[in-house]
Amino acid sequence: MSWIKRFLDKILLLDLFAGLGITFRHLLKKKVTVQYPEERMEPAHRFRGMFRLDEERCIKCTLCARDCPIDIIYIDWHQEVNPETEKKEKLLDRFDIDIQRCMFCGLCEEACPTNPKSIWLTSKTYELASYERWQNLYVDKAELEDWRVRPAYTDEEIV
Amino acid sequence: MGDFFGETLYVYAVVPFIKIIAAIVVVLTIIAYTTFAERKILGFLQVRMGPNRVGPWGLLQPIADVAKLLGKEDVIPNRAVKWAYVLAPCLVVGPALLILSVIPFGPPSSKGVASSWFITDVNVGLLLVVAIASIGVYGLLLGGWASNNKFSMMGGLRAAAQMISYEVPQGFSLVVPLLMAGTLSLVGIVEAQLTQGRWFIFGFFPFGLLAFFIYFVAGVAESNRNPFDLPEAESELVAGFHTEYSGMRFALFFLGEYANMIVISAVAVTMFLGGWLRPFPSVEWLSFLDLAFLPAGLAGLLWFLIKLLAFLFVYIWFRGTFPRYRFDQLMDLGWKWLIPASVLAVVATSLWKVVLL
Amino acid sequence: MVEVDSSDLSRDTLFGVEEMEINFGPQHPATHGVLRLKLKVDGERIVDCYPVIGYLHRGTEKLFELHPFFQNVPHTDRLDYVAAATNNLAYVGAVEKLLGIVVPPRASYIRTLLSELQRVSSHLLWLATHAIDIGAMTPFFYTFREREIILDLFEEYCGARLTLNCMRPGGQPYDLPVGWVERCAEFVGGFPEKIDEYEGLLTENRIWKKRTVGIGILSPEMALDYAVTGPMLRGSGIGLDVRKAMPYEMYDQMDFDVPVFYNCDTYDRYLVRMEEMRQSTRIVQQCLEELPEGPLMAKRPRVLKAPKEGDVYHAVEAPKGEIGFYIVGNGTPNPHRCRVRPPSFYNIQVLPEMVVGGLIADLIAVIGTTDVVLGEVDR
Numbered sequence: 092m093s094w095i096k097r098f099l100d101k102i103l104l105l106d107l108f109a110g111l112g113i114t115f116r117h118l119l120k121k122k123v124t125v126q127y128p129e130e131r132m133e134p135a136h137r138f139r140g141m142f143r144l145d146e147e148r149c150i151k152c153t154l155c156a157r158d159c160p161i162d163i164i165y166i167d168w169h170q171e172v173n174p175e176t177e178k179k180e181k182l183l184d185r186f187d188i189d190i191q192r193c194m195f196c197g198l199c200e201e202a203c204p205t206n207p208k209s210i211w212l213t214s215k216t217y218e219l220a221s222y223e224r225w226q227n228l229y230v231d232k233a234e235l236e237d238w239r240v241r242p243a244y245t246d247e248e249i250v
Numbered sequence: 251m252g253d254f255f256g257e258t259l260y261v262y263a264v265v266p267f268i269k270i271i272a273a274i275v276v277v278l279t280i281i282a283y284t285t286f287a288e289r290k291i292l293g294f295l296q297v298r299m300g301p302n303r304v305g306p307w308g309l310l311q312p313i314a315d316v317a318k319l320l321g322k323e324d325v326i327p328n329r330a331v332k333w334a335y336v337l338a339p340c341l342v343v344g345p346a347l348l349i350l351s352v353i354p355f356g357p358p359s360s361k362g363v364a365s366s367w368f369i370t371d372v373n374v375g376l377l378l379v380v381a382i383a384s385i386g387v388y389g390l391l392l393g394g395w396a397s398n399n400k401f402s403m404m405g406g407l408r409a410a411a412q413m414i415s416y417e418v419p420q421g422f423s424l425v426v427p428l429l430m431a432g433t434l435s436l437v438g439i440v441e442a443q444l445t446q447g448r449w450f451i452f453g454f455f456p457f458g459l460l461a462f463f464i465y466f467v468a469g470v471a472e473s474n475r476n477p478f479d480l481p482e483a484e485s486e487l488v489a490g491f492h493t494e495y496s497g498m499r500f501a502l503f504f505l506g507e508y509a510n511m512i513v514i515s516a517v518a519v520t521m522f523l524g525g526w527l528r529p530f531p532s533v534e535w536l537s538f539l540d541l542a543f544l545p546a547g548l549a550g551l552l553w554f555l556i557k558l559l560a561f562l563f564v565y566i567w568f569r570g571t572f573p574r575y576r577f578d579q580l581m582d583l584g585w586k587w588l589i590p591a592s593v594l595a596v597v598a599t600s601l602w603k604v605v606l607l
Numbered sequence: 608m609v610e611v612d613s614s615d616l617s618r619d620t621l622f623g624v625e626e627m628e629i630n631f632g633p634q635h636p637a638t639h640g641v642l643r644l645k646l647k648v649d650g651e652r653i654v655d656c657y658p659v660i661g662y663l664h665r666g667t668e669k670l671f672e673l674h675p676f677f678q679n680v681p682h683t684d685r686l687d688y689v690a691a692a693t694n695n696l697a698y699v700g701a702v703e704k705l706l707g708i709v710v711p712p713r714a715s716y717i718r719t720l721l722s723e724l725q726r727v728s729s730h731l732l733w734l735a736t737h738a739i740d741i742g743a744m745t746p747f748f749y750t751f752r753e754r755e756i757i758l759d760l761f762e763e764y765c766g767a768r769l770t771l772n773c774m775r776p777g778g779q780p781y782d783l784p785v786g787w788v789e790r791c792a793e794f795v796g797g798f799p800e801k802i803d804e805y806e807g808l809l810t811e812n813r814i815w816k817k818r819t820v821g822i823g824i825l826s827p828e829m830a831l832d833y834a835v836t837g838p839m840l841r842g843s844g845i846g847l848d849v850r851k852a853m854p855y856e857m858y859d860q861m862d863f864d865v866p867v868f869y870n871c872d873t874y875d876r877y878l879v880r881m882e883e884m885r886q887s888t889r890i891v892q893q894c895l896e897e898l899p900e901g902p903l904m905a906k907r908p909r910v911l912k913a914p915k916e917g918d919v920y921h922a923v924e925a926p927k928g929e930i931g932f933y934i935v936g937n938g939t940p941n942p943h944r945c946r947v948r949p950p951s952f953y954n955i956q957v958l959p960e961m962v963v964g965g966l967i968a969d970l971i972a973v974i975g976t977t978d979v980v981l982g983e984v985d986r
Contacts, residue, residue: 101813106811107812107814109811110571110807110808110809110812111567111571113807113808114570115567117294117297118291118294120297121297122293122297122299123298134762135759135762135784137762137765137781138767139766139767159678160670160679160681160682195767196680196681196770197766197767197772198681201780213766296744296747296748296749297749297752477742477814479742569744571743572814573741573743573809573812573814573815573818574742574743574814575818576818576966577651577966579817579818
């Protein structure tokens with residue numbers, strides 16, 4: 092009797108009504124919209140966002156610059172004798188990152204040998220938009236230290 | 251002479267004029283909020299919220315849309331045929347709004363036409379509806395041709411072919427309630443449903459249902475809605491007859507499409523669903539549904555609106571669920587399936603009527 | 608390029624008939640990327656179709672030669688940007704083959720797990736775009752709701768959602784975070800119902816069937832001639848799957864089926880991919896249960912130097928087909944030549960065969976079923 096069933100299916104359009112039923116059930120379900128900017132999706136703990144640099148921890152080994160697949164980290168350092176401790180130490184002249192090109196792959200963070208790392212990307216920020224191209228997109232040492240991690244639309248800060 | 255300036259003028263000129271303005275204003279508001287409802291309901295069907303930023307729950311969104319469209323630059327393509335380009339949107343909106351003049355929104359009152367809930371009652375109302383609906387095709391053709399764009403013209407031709415082919419099943423399926431009622435006047439048809447005690451969709455089972463279904467599907471195709479919206483789909487190569495239109499003219503085309511939707515739904519409500527009647531009009535214990543506490547036929551208007559809004563919801567529901575037919579499959583469906591089915595419905599109904607009487 | 612004898616187009620009508628040449632341009636909502644098709648149409652019938660590619664060429668293979676082996680992994684993400692984990696897996700597997708590194712079992716299980724999750728995510732995206740091109744808008748939103756969960760899982764694991772960079776030559780860089788296994792198990796437990804939902808909307812729907820049955824016929828002989836792989840091939844009746852034919856990672860220990868359908872049309876390829884999603888969830892569940900403890904990274908030298916002479920080809924079953932890396936070493940830490948065998952490149956070759964003689968509306972359906980991602984076609 093399957094041909095009767097198939098004939099009835101065809102005439103009574105049961106497959107179309109099944110589809111209508113599925114979409115109707117979704118009318119009553121909870122919506123998945125996140126109302127940005129009132130609600131914000133928190134990234135995971137390991138999320139690779141914007142950089143932070145800690146100059147004290149950095150030993151100026153330039154492993155991060157060497158490991159970058161697109162060579163966007165520019166480091167200059169020189170050696171000096173610190174008058175207080177009478178020891179030679181390295182001082183950082185320039186630590187620039189060209190964020191226009193950065194793909195946030197995290198290889199620089201993996202390369203950093205200090206523990207805890209001196210350069211890290213887990214700052215959980217992904218709102219990097221700016222109004223002009225050269226604003227915020229070529230970050231030098233001072234800005235990396237002071238980078239105020241905050242979404243552009245509010246004044247609150249996410250550390 | 252005095253009588254002319256008194257009662258006649260009042261009944262035949264002033265009151266209809268006020269009713270026309272009221273009907274157009276109400277229908278335009280419904281159209282504007284149908285666009286909003288479409289976005290909201292499509293959003294809800296797709297587990298997301300529609301627009302909800304402009305005003306509470308996004309209710310002022312249509313106003314924002316209108317303001318945006320009014321502010322756009324008025325572009326007429328270089329070698330377009332200017333008079334046709336300007337006239338085409340009007341030819342789409344005009345006939346749709348014109349049909350509203352004969353549709354009964356509520357019951358006739360005993361005090362004559364002036365205080366009834368319709369603009370006029372022509373005794374060949376149904377014929378008028380079908381005839382005026384056919385004029386809507388010209389707007390699309392003219393718009394597509396006048397744009398001086400190969401793709402627009404192809405889109406316009408396809409839209410026109412689609413609309414013309416689906417007018418036949420639409421007309422045929424309207425013959426079935428006509429046979430059941432025995433009169434062409436729309437008010438007469440609704441009153442026949444009252445005297446026969448049931449909506450025509452349930453009459454001569456299953457042919458009333460079949461006729462209703464054919465009418466609705468043909469109506470969806472007439473107004474170029476999903477699943478028959480190939481002429482205006484964005485992911486096809488031919489971008490449609492309204493490619494070259496922008497700003498308020500484009501808005502007018504869209505208005506025309508929604509007005510078409512509303513008018514087709516209104517005709518379906520009148521013919522098949524009993525117009526202003528409550529469900530099961532002859533069942534006594536349901537007479538509380540008559541809402542007699544409301545004054546002078548307002549209950550009828552309310553029932554009409556509820557049914558109309560249900561139809562609009564079904565239109566939007568279809569849009570959110572079904573894929574799109576290819577153009578030749580669309581024409582196949584119209585000519586090879588709907589027309590024979592509607593002819594079958596008409597023949598069966600008339601045989602039934604002859605046998606019964 | 609398919610040649611059609613245009614003399615059968617000359618009909619003696621009053622108006623004279625000629626073909627129209629249309630550019631189905633690089634910017635088009637339906638071409639899923641910057642694919643350009645030069646179409647010759649007669650009315651609505653397609654007479655000729657000539658794909659033009661290269662709009663997304665970024666010189667990836669040259670970039671591979673300039674950096675050491677482990678630095679190239681982020682570049683491989685961007686080949687098939689929808690399914691990054693399988694690209695990573697192919698590259699990393701090739702490097703390990705060349706250098707003779709054996710990956711510890713826990714890392715191997717994690718890699719299998721990630722690449723099957725990636726297959727599900729890629730097929731969800733394919734379904735979304737294919738359905739919306741044919742006109743059904745809602746599967747797009749439903750599939751993206753599921754895809755969000757998968758991307759969240761990836762984000763918790765390796766820090767990124769789309770360009771994952773989640774594998775290294777020698778093993779895995781990170782371990783699974785706390786609670787990841789439970790969340791993943793919860794997701795795959797509820798997923799088959801969602802697939803049923805999409806199938807309820809589309810599989811039996813008569814409009815969908817009318818748009819996809821009999822469209823885009825690809826005969827098995829032609830598929831083999833043009834080196835088509837993946838669901839395109841399995842929808843034409845040939846059951847070739849790299850996971851079964853040349854097993855890698857832990858696939859030889861997994862229990863799963865390879866769906867094959869025999870009607871060679873768009874509808875069958877749709878069925879193949881839907882069934883593949885179900886089989887992938889089976890594999891993920893098995894991986895989650897059998898995950899062993901152990902180290903994540905093999906013992907390997909700090910600087911990975913390729914052998915002086917040696918080349919290797921390693922292929923992996925990506926969601927789009929077979930993706931392979933052919934790496935030639937020359938004794939330095941950089942590869943001498945690293946050639947990618949992209950599945951979509953070979954799949955696009957059959958596009959003219961499938962669409963000539965059909966309508967433009969069918970072209971849209973066929974592009975959708977080919978599941979082409981221009982990132983790997985142009986590299």
